[in-house]
Amino acid sequence: MYNPPVSLAYPASSGPAAREKPLDIRQLFRFLLSNGLLISALTALFVAIAVIYVSITPPTYVSSAQLMLESQKATAADAQRTLAEESLVEGQMEIMKSGGVLTAVVDSMDLSSDAEFQSDHLPIADTVRSMLSDHASTSETAGTTDPSPEDAQDNYTIATLRSRLWIRRVGQSTVIEISAASSDPRKAALIANAVSEQYIAQNVQMKSQAALQSSEWLAQRVANLQEAVFDADRAVMKFQSSGEPGSQFKLTELKSVAETQHRLYETYLQSWSEAKQRISYPVSDATFVSRATVPVAKSQPKSLLLIAFALILGLTAGVVVAIARHFGNRLITSAHRITTEIDVPCIGEVAQANRGKAKQKASQVELLQTGDLAGKPDTREWFDRDMRDLRATLGGLRRSRKANLIGLVGTEAKAGATTLAYNLARLAAASGSKTLLIDASATNPTLSQTFGEGRAVGLMDVLNDPRAYTDFISRVDKRFTILPIGSFRDVTPGERIGSERIAFSFADLKERFDLILVDLPSMPESSDAKSIAPHLDGSLIVARYGRSSFDTLAEIVNALREVGADILGVVLNGSPHRKN
Template structure:
């Protein structure tokens, strides 16, 4: 006996001997079968990606983002269309000013970020390395200590200046300055590893931007004031000359028209001088008290939660990728799997009239499922565990030949497929139906059937081959309609090979005169050549495969080999099928 458990099964699946040409369409049943068979691949891949994502979420340093909002007052004039265009250009200019190195560098100095490990001497992260690799750059960024020379002169930069430049570049990458919609409001967002640091950076950036704006306006006013001062000097000199000419002509007026002209020129110069003097006064005021074009309308507040990593999004993405990759791997595995998992694989390839699935059941706890047939035990047929599916299989096997007396061999592709157990079950069911049944153990390789049913038998098939009269004593009655012929002591040549020679004292033709059904347990094909030798002497052969273990290629090779020697393959049995295959 090669199986250690009793098999429960489903009704035999009758399939056509050959399928029509073309590929059959994918059905819902096929998809459900695929999911039932390959769900461990899908689940395992999904879980693996979720574990990786969860590890990243748990170990990644959190990042908090705080935002400060400012409103800008564009100083533009002109038509409505001109004002709109000038306003957009003005705000874009202010955004660039806010991103300038003066503003960001001033923030670094104000917050002493050039001494913060988060901003200096920082090894490139895995994300940065991936970005650099994708963009074709070196995956190793220069640290402040590595950037030791100036690009233009090749002279070494002071350490403090290098740290400041590095911190400025890092801070610029950690901030975002944008315009909100088409409004005149801009938002400065800063990211940091702590909520308070993010708030401090955002607010300081806003203040530095306002200071930069004020400084720029003060410098512009100062330059304008200097120009006005020079222009007033010129105007003052011109006014003095015009006044002197007017005074000299007035003392001796000879031409009233010339007098009016000099008076008008003097008044014009005086008016221009006074106007320029007023502008100079206003410019001086803008220098001493400049007004910014922007003001803070909303200061940064402490963020309530981290902005990155986005745990939910990362886990959802990992689950989606894992599910997709798991499906892909499962489909590749399913398409390339040559193991037998569905009945139509054998039926279509070999043209068999039927293929049966039998599922494993733990109905017995010992290692010999046929112990209840042991000779000498007083067991009734009612005690026999009627296994669903086996009765239908027995009726199908017997009905296929449409003969009253048949000899059927049961052979497995590989050892451990349960051929001995199936032979025992079929024999018992045949006997229960009232047919005189003989079960023959011809499996010479590690035959556990004889050890299980008749462990103390002194004669067996080997002896009957030499002396046919011993059949009466060698065949042990197990029930009124069932006898068992154990193997006996095998020497050089196996009983199956001796039976094929037809030079023995035992023949199947003689046995048919006494028994209605004879079941022969044969050694597994891969373990012994007995199947090829004895198969032509039988009325038919049942091929036993193991679900998910026996390959379709090995099965077809065995079937073709046995057919070549004249054996008739009645059908196939897929043993050890999962119970879910019954649905």
């Protein structure tokens, strides 16, 4: 996929890159715009998945009922009462989810025959709970037999019902909320009310059974106390009729025992009466605060919420993938990244041209002048503007570095170094500078093939013969002069200059020209750039947007630095953006 250039903030380096500007909103906007297709595609994918899920998922309705438990007596201390209430609420909530209550709900509503609750496997939560408890219960269930198919189905139904119930305490009160979920809104309300009613019924039954057991024990205790009362009364009467009324102390003791037995008897008799009353009219510990009603809107899935979440998730995933792809991509797509990663300043970007059939019909001179531009007129306008910016930047470097002899070397054969060299020379000459453009590219002598016809003197000639150099200098009478490479066979210009046995030095040319640009062959094709660059005031490396790699650029920078060449900067050619 073709991506426009992106400028993101990279970790600062210790060299000149540390002075680069941080990420601003325009760089972020360019990054998002350049990766808009990827981000939009991932966002659309997540939203489509959410829409499909919402479309195929049956709606779920939730209805809730509320019960209030009988609070603890206010006579207890506050801390003890709070602790007792928490224990009471927790215990009652567990009873509401117990098998006895849910079995009664299943039987009363005939949920075993309901398709929504018919299943041959446990819900996920119950499955996990069962797996965790299997090991602990192995020894206890060793002697039991497997349940029948009917019991197994009932167990699955109860487990499914339990997974559709939510029971919680409302705040710190004794109010318990029972919520039930179902694909049928009316059924959800019926289940919530049925669970509440069955819990109340079981609570009443439990209290009735407890009252019955208490009544039976109290009846026996009352009978025993009644015998004790009769015995105490007979003892008093017997002592009074025994003829020993003088022993007042003994009589007082017997009357005290009789009164104590009477009081115990009356107390237990009253408790027995209350227990019999609770048996005949038991009262539950819980009362309805509100019954469940039929919900008017579905609770799950929440369509708008899911789609909004999918939208946010898709945007986030798209940005993350775009960042990962950007930093993982070793092809050069960012001028700012060149500066920070290679530790060489990127002094300019040149616009990418629209290419079309017109390129095939253009002459070689037109292609050099326009940088392979064809098609829309505004493309040439962007290119000219970028070239003027580059020339101005190069002019500043020339003044600050006193560099008038500059070479241009491409990271690859089609990086566009020749085109940039020609246009820079043409613009410099147009501004009044006496300019010389030298073709030293033995592997691809485009300048020589375009402008060298009919020229008697070439670079190889002036390198080998002092008379050829004198003849060339005598013929220079224009602001813009091109020195073609000339004829060569076994020895290239780089090899000839590297031998240092040449007829002239570049210093001689600097006395004759204000600016000298040397078109060097690309580094992968030839080693001439390494031989010629040390003799120049500086070199510009031309990288191709989306084609040259950072690794290749780093190798070229290191290779030129090893031979002592001064690197002025990098030019990113073929940028698809028009810079604003």
